[in-house]
Amino acid sequence: DAGVIQSPRHEVTEMGQEVTLRCKPISGHDYLFWYRQTMMRGLELLIYFNNNVPIDDSGMPEDRFSAKMPNASFSTLKIQPSEPRDSAVYFCASSEARSWNTEAFFGQGTRLTVV
């Protein structure tokens, strides 16, 4: 398997624009996680899905952020409108999560810069 695939790797956009980040999890994994990494706050869990259903979105910072998982092989994280403080590296991860000792596999991340 190619691992978790994220696109794009880098995104530069202007404030107010819509941004869509994409993720393809590892085939057969039931859980998908979106994390955000910044110097100030470290790695924060934004939302996660189980079998395409959002389970916990309490980490989503505000209504400008939304995430979907229309099928088992694709998820998106959308920011509309984007703001400079959204600049960060966004990671997608997936896991089998049969139990809580199962590791998560991470993509290479999308570095978002909002100017």
Place this chain on the structure above:
Amino acid sequence: GDSVTQMEGPVTLSEEAFLTINCTYTATGYPSLFWYVQYPGEGLQLLLKATKADDKGSNKGFEATYRKETTSFHLEKGSVQVSDSAVYFCALSTPNQAGTALIFGKGTTLSVSS
């Protein structure tokens, strides 16, 4: 809520020095504990894990022992190499009603010079 606290970095060492990165946790349940490593420009990858008290996880010369009595999971390596330069994250997961998610510490940057 559940949380992980790591020592502040950066940690700067010379090659072959001994490494310790401290990690303590707070959890309502009985967590599994993990160390992840992030090399420059890459995503996180699992380094080692431990799922119950007194378990020792090990990989690539790194070790960490699950200490329930001190709620700690310190990462150690006897002799670091330049190639170990990376950011190290301590993490935990606990079962809840709906599923599981990893909770990470803020990460510790390690820089090893030759």
